[in-house]
């Protein structure tokens with residue numbers, strides 16, 4: 533195939549989608565640029581160095597609902613991982629609004645006993661049994677829990693400093709928390725742990741704040757129990773990428 537140096541559209545051919553979910557480049561050649569109305573039919577490229585290790589870690593992270601109270605790494609390493617995530621997560625205006633509690637042993641179990649007690653107040657019979665059974669098997673059974681918070685005092689400070697974006701800061705705070713959760717989740721998986729993500733926020737926030745003497749401005753966003761995984765995560769299906777990612781001008 534003659535490569536034309538003047539045209540702009542790169543065509544990437546997908547091969548072996550079983551082993552390479554996003555395809556690989558087997559040839560790159562150039563064709564006439566596509567009209568802007570119809571985006572280029574590009575299949576995302578298989579990750580290449582230097583991002584391959586990171587992208588593989590992103591792909592490997594899963595929700596683990598079968599975890600034990602053991603850990604393949606020392607607790608100090610787990611704390612380091614979470615400190616790193618909270619330190620380096622990006623935040624709007626570098627506001628650093630994310631907070632976390634890292635809980636082990638009795639303190640970890642206390643959180644999930646509190647969830648079960650709260651569930652008891654709002655469910656009964658087989659519904660309670662199912663909900664409590666899930667909490668005990670997939671959360672309390674773990675080795676520890678990370679509680680993610682956002683500091684609303686920081687959000688309020690941003691809203692008063694930058695009134696133009698007043699209505700955006702709460703969403704951006706949630707977004708930075710999501711990124712912190714994701715960094716933590718990926719890193720824990722890389723350390724040989726399995727984690728899942730829970731949102732019993734409203735059920736337990738008041739009790740958590742009292743128990744751990746958390747500042748009143750901290751808003752509970754998510755709970756991430758973790759432990760040594762004892763089973764492979766469930767099968768996961770993926771939608772076709774083409775309608776989800778559009779590429780123009782390539």
Ligand SMILES: Cc1cc2nc3c(=O)[nH]c(=O)nc-3n(C[C@H](O)[C@H](O)[C@H](O)COP(=O)(O)O)c2cc1C
Pocket residue numbers: 593594595596728729730731765768
């Ligand atoms: C923003 C967000 C909220 C989620 N909330 C819950 C939740 O409350 N309980 C739960 O069991 N899983 C929750 N999950 C996990 C998703 O169900 C899970 O990530 C998804 O099914 C894909 O599976 P995977 O994590 O194994 O890739 C949440 C995930 C995200 C990103």
